[in-house]
Amino acid sequence: MQHTLEEFLRALRAADVKVSPAEAIDAARTIEAVGYADRELFKDALCATLAKSSDEVVRFDETFETFFTRDALDLPPPDPEDGEPPSGEGEPGVAQSPLAQALLSGDSAAVSQAMEQAAARAGVAEIRLSTQRSRLTRRLLDEMGLAEIEQIIANAKRLQTHEGARLAVRLEAARSALMARAQAYVERQHELYASGSGKQLREEMLAKKALNADGGIDPVDLVMMQALVRRMAKRLADRYSRRRHTANRGHLDVRKTLRKSMAHGGVPFEIEWKIKKVDKPSIVAICDVSKSVAAAAQFLLTFLYSLNDVVDHLDAFAFSGRLIPVNAILDDNGVEGAILKVLQTIGFQQTDYGKALEDFVDNHIDRVDRHTTVIFLGDGRSNFADPRLDLMHLIQQRARAVIWLNPEPESYWGQGDSVMYRYERFTHVAKTCNTLGQLERIIEDVLRTYSAH
Amino acid sequence: MTISSTAAAANAANPFASVDALVAGLGSVGYIASRRIATALYMAVHLQKPILVEGSAGVGKTELALSTARLLAKPLIRMQCYEGLDESKALYEWKYGKQLLYTQILKDRMGEALADAPTMDSAMDRLHGMGDLFFSEPFLEPRPLMQALRQDDGCVLLIDEIDKSDEAFEAFLLEVLSAYQVSVPELGVIVAKTPPLVFLTSNNVRDLGDALKRRCLHLHIPLPEAALEERIVATRVPGIEATLTTQLVAFVQSLRTLDLRKAPSISETVDWARALILLHADSLDSGLVRDTLNVILKFEQDIVAVEPQIVELLHRR
Numbered sequence: 001m002q003h004t005l006e007e008f009l010r011a012l013r014a015a016d017v018k019v020s021p022a023e024a025i026d027a028a029r030t031i032e033a034v035g036y037a038d039r040e041l042f043k044d045a046l047c048a049t050l051a052k053s054s055d056e057v058v059r060f061d062e063t064f065e066t067f068f069t070r071d072a073l074d075l076p077p078p079d080p081e082d083g084e085p086p087s088g089e090g091e092p093g094v095a096q097s098p099l100a101q102a103l104l105s106g107d108s109a110a111v112s113q114a115m116e117q118a119a120a121r122a123g124v125a126e127i128r129l130s131t132q133r134s135r136l137t138r139r140l141l142d143e144m145g146l147a148e149i150e151q152i153i154a155n156a157k158r159l160q161t162h163e164g165a166r167l168a169v170r171l172e173a174a175r176s177a178l179m180a181r182a183q184a185y186v187e188r189q190h191e192l193y194a195s196g197s198g199k200q201l202r203e204e205m206l207a208k209k210a211l212n213a214d215g216g217i218d219p220v221d222l223v224m225m226q227a228l229v230r231r232m233a234k235r236l237a238d239r240y241s242r243r244r245h246t247a248n249r250g251h252l253d254v255r256k257t258l259r260k261s262m263a264h265g266g267v268p269f270e271i272e273w274k275i276k277k278v279d280k281p282s283i284v285a286i287c288d289v290s291k292s293v294a295a296a297a298q299f300l301l302t303f304l305y306s307l308n309d310v311v312d313h314l315d316a317f318a319f320s321g322r323l324i325p326v327n328a329i330l331d332d333n334g335v336e337g338a339i340l341k342v343l344q345t346i347g348f349q350q351t352d353y354g355k356a357l358e359d360f361v362d363n364h365i366d367r368v369d370r371h372t373t374v375i376f377l378g379d380g381r382s383n384f385a386d387p388r389l390d391l392m393h394l395i396q397q398r399a400r401a402v403i404w405l406n407p408e409p410e411s412y413w414g415q416g417d418s419v420m421y422r423y424e425r426f427t428h429v430a431k432t433c434n435t436l437g438q439l440e441r442i443i444e445d446v447l448r449t450y451s452a453h
Numbered sequence: 454m455t456i457s458s459t460a461a462a463a464n465a466a467n468p469f470a471s472v473d474a475l476v477a478g479l480g481s482v483g484y485i486a487s488r489r490i491a492t493a494l495y496m497a498v499h500l501q502k503p504i505l506v507e508g509s510a511g512v513g514k515t516e517l518a519l520s521t522a523r524l525l526a527k528p529l530i531r532m533q534c535y536e537g538l539d540e541s542k543a544l545y546e547w548k549y550g551k552q553l554l555y556t557q558i559l560k561d562r563m564g565e566a567l568a569d570a571p572t573m574d575s576a577m578d579r580l581h582g583m584g585d586l587f588f589s590e591p592f593l594e595p596r597p598l599m600q601a602l603r604q605d606d607g608c609v610l611l612i613d614e615i616d617k618s619d620e621a622f623e624a625f626l627l628e629v630l631s632a633y634q635v636s637v638p639e640l641g642v643i644v645a646k647t648p649p650l651v652f653l654t655s656n657n658v659r660d661l662g663d664a665l666k667r668r669c670l671h672l673h674i675p676l677p678e679a680a681l682e683e684r685i686v687a688t689r690v691p692g693i694e695a696t697l698t699t700q701l702v703a704f705v706q707s708l709r710t711l712d713l714r715k716a717p718s719i720s721e722t723v724d725w726a727r728a729l730i731l732l733h734a735d736s737l738d739s740g741l742v743r744d745t746l747n748v749i750l751k752f753e754q755d756i757v758a759v760e761p762q763i764v765e766l767l768h769r770r
Contacts, residue, residue: 020667026500033499041472044492049500052666054507054673267553 005031007125008067009050010193011109015063017056023049039068066192088386097148103174104167111178114187115147118143124189147176182365201390203228225436229302280407282313282371284399286360288378289343290320290351296407296434297347300377301339303439315367318342319356320349325364351381353419354388359389368398375443376404380413380420392426402426405433405442459518463567468524469498484513484520485685493672494521503630505615505649505666508674510656511718515613518652522609525650530604532597534618544635544705546594548755552587559588588639599643607647615665616658623665630668679706685719690726700737701726705749707766708759717749725749741762 003025009019026049034045042062051060102110119125122139138171153171156164203224256272285304288296304316308330318326324346330338368374374395396402404427406413406420413420424430433439468478475491486494496516497504506514522529532543570576595603601610615623629635633648633749653669655661674697677685682702687693709716725748734741742763750756759766 010674018663026502029500030496040488041492044489045496047489048493048496048504048670048672052505052669052671057671057673267557269550271549319757335673430530 002028003120008063010125011063011067012050013299014193017051017057017059017063018049026050034425036231039451063192066188079367083358097145097152099145100149100152100171103149103178107380111181111445114144115140115182118187119185124186125193127186127190129194130190130245132189133183133186136184136189137179139181140186144182146175146178149178215342226302227441228436229311230306232303232436233305283307283373283375284315284317284364284367285375285377286317286319287326288351288376289318289321289347291348292351293379293407296377297343298339300439303436303443304377305338307443315364317360319359320346321352321355322346323356328395341418351378351383351386353378353380353382353384353423354391355393357388357395361394365398368395370398370400372399372413373401373403374399376402377406377407377433378404379406379418380404380423381417382419384417387422389422389426390421396426396428401428403428403442404430406430407434408432409434460469460704465618469495471495478524479520480688481522482523483688483690484516485522485681486517487677487681488611490517490672493670497650497670499669501648503653504670504672504673505653505655505661506672507655508538509716509718512674512676512721513719514652514654514674518609518611521650521652525607525649526630527606528608529611530601530608530649531599531613532624533613534615536617536619538618539711540622540623541596543596543622543625544598545596547588548592548594548629550631552592552618555587555592573613585639593640594626597717598635601634601649601651601677602629602633602645604649606647606743608649610649610651612651612653614656614658615653616655616661620662623662627664627668630665649669676716679703682706682719682722686722690730691724693726693730694735696737697729698726701729702735704742704766711759711762713750714752715750715755721749721751737767739767742767 006024009024012019018080027046030049031042034041036042045059046056046064047060051057051418058316069401090134099111099114101107102114118140122136122143124136124140127133127136148235153168153175156171158164251274253272257268257270260270260272261268285307286299287297287304289301293300301318304314304326308314308316308327314327316326316330317323326342329345332338333341347374392402404420404423408418408420409432412418413424420430429442430444431438433442468474472488472491472495475485475495476488479486479491479494493504496502504516506516517546518531519529567576567579570579597610601608612626615626631650633645634642636642679702682705683698684699687695688741705722705725724747726744728748729737729741732741732745743760746756746759746763750759
């Protein structure tokens with residue numbers, strides 16, 4: 001049973017329920033306390049020990065049902081023609097093969113048991129990829145002794161007696177049932193152990209995929225990608241909020257305490273603590289949504305949207321020809337709606353960086369002060385218009401930091417109509433950022449600079 | 454389920470003998486528990502682990518702890534968490550005021566005691582001898598956690614709304630929850646003689662840390678099904694008509710299917726039942742529902758949204 005428990009824990013981990021070794025020990029102790037007799041009790045008790053959130057409870061229930069459910073094998077019923085139990089004892093080979101006996105007598109429990117043991121020997125639980133299924137099914141059947149059955153069937157057919165023919169027919173039916181069962185078994189193992197890791201693999205790939213790759217992101221992956229972006233933003237927010245709380249505690253402030261004690265004749269009745277001050281991150285994000293960055297724009301906006309949910313002081317702007325604030329749009333709409341609306345309002349026009357900067361400085365420069373980090377998301381391609389470096393300089397002087405994230409690789413900067421190198425002089429950091437992974441790292445760095453000081 | 458009288462007597466002696474006994478035991482103190490709840494509680498007692506109860510407001514998280522304390526006939530020590538809660542509020546605090554007062558009062562005595570010391574060094578030695586005087590039990594103000602650990606016969610410790618406290622406090626709790634002990638620098642390590650049965654409740658204001666979750670059993674209390682809710686109402690509001698119970702539970706259940714800002718939970722159902730008893734109602738009609746809707750719905754928008762649908766909701770089942 002120890003082995004079964006470990007397999008179950010592994011299946012849970014594959015289903016993204018976190019099970020640490022300590023929890024594995026707890027699970028073993030749980031089973032010791034409740035025993036196996038009552039399935040419902042067994043399940044509830046394990047669930048209380050292992051699943052740690054309501055999401056995990058759902059996944060636990062699913063995994064438990066898949067793992068511990070065994071459908072009875074559809075064996076052909078014992079032959080009704082003659083009353084005697086069709087043990088087939090007279091046939092050569094049947095007596096030597098426990099599997100054949102079990103199949104003939106319709107003992108599905110014994111067959112299931114044999115299958116579990118064979119599966120352990122064949123290593124079916126090691127399945128990783130869907131392409132391994134047929135090979136593992138074959139190996140499982142081999143381990144169970146399918147060769148013996150084939151042998152017996154062949155022998156029985158060769159006898160050419162009524163008895164032999166009947167045995168062959170029955171065994172063949174049992175064999176096909178067995179094969180279907182083995183297939184289903186492997187399929188379930190695949191579902192238990194491999195489907196989760198497959199999803200993980202795809203998410204990792206997505207995080208590394210270039211946002212402005214040819215053809216953009218596969219529509220199939222879009223939903224997954226958005227979930228990924230949201231998770232990243234949430235992770236950043238979690239980490240950031242943790243730091244803000246630590247800043248609340250401090251050491252004894254001797255100076256203030258002595259000052260307060262004056263009122264009590266020098267007796268320090270009231271203790272004063274030093275308080276660390278922490279800046280709230282104040283972020284201004286300016287996002288290019290013009291044609292040249294169309295593929296990336298969607299995800300920059302998704303990220304902006306998620307960040308808008310988690311960071312208090314975020315002002316988002318989008319531009320292609322002109323620049324508009326998009327906070328209201330992000331607040332009022334769902335993520336797809338918001339992106340669509342932003343793109344409808346100003347998207348896919350000719351880029352004009354100079355004009356956009358002018359709009360920003362004219363209307364929103366008050367928003368930028370020495371606590372503000374300004375993040376530009378754009379390719380720095382100005383269509384040969386005046387890049388208005390003077391305005392960029394102004395923003396840089398007012399802001400705490402200016403960060404430019406460019407979806408193009410650095411070798412393209414300065415080629416054609418790109419004025420990226422000229423803008424770069426007025427930024428604190430200018431980086432290539434064309435995957436979600438990079439995006440997350442950079443935003444994390446921004447939030448980290450707002451630590452206690 | 455039916456329990457024979459002898460078994461019931463045995464169960465009364467030890468409600469933690471089995472899950473069924475625990476369901477019956479909790480029922481006897483007025484808490485109708487589902488099997489999942491009882492199983493989690495059963496495991497918590499047998500594995501000696503804290504139990505983390507999650508669920509929306511008013512599903513009976515705190516009530517579970519109160520009922521368990523009643524069932525065990527042990528004291529309940531409750532600690533309400535909030536942002537900024539720290540060790541001095543949760544564990545212990547030195548009574549600064551008392552310490553200062555005593556030093557002032559004992560000033561003269563100290564002068565006398567130290568007067569005949571020939572040198573500064575010997576005076577210091579003598580002072581060291583007295584030093585720990587002010588950091589001893591009489592000056593210690595025990596807060597809920599320490600109180601719970603010092604209950605020699607065990608107790609039920611309820612740490613309410615742990616998600617409202619800071620991350621740092623959560624980390625501080627780890628020692629208490631896993632080893633049932635705390636370290637006080639001046640006094641040493643305090644170990645509980647009988648580990649308390651710990652309940653933590655959470656409304657999911659923020660995600661709790663993995664380290665804390667790992668040390669706890671997890672129990673999520675969902676909104677109950679109609680049959681269970683009827684039993685809860687019948688237990689909590691004695692003297693209510695069976696037909697009224699059925700009607701009002703069905704109405705609340707159908708309210709939960711609507712898109713409301715705050716769906717009514719069990720405590721609202723029970724409050725409503727009490728209100729209806731006060732009004733001597735024996736069945737629901739639309740006028741009565743309209744007048745008492747503010748008992749179950751806590752947002753003006755929700756009330757406005759539900760009001761035109763009352764008649765339809767009443768006849769839906």
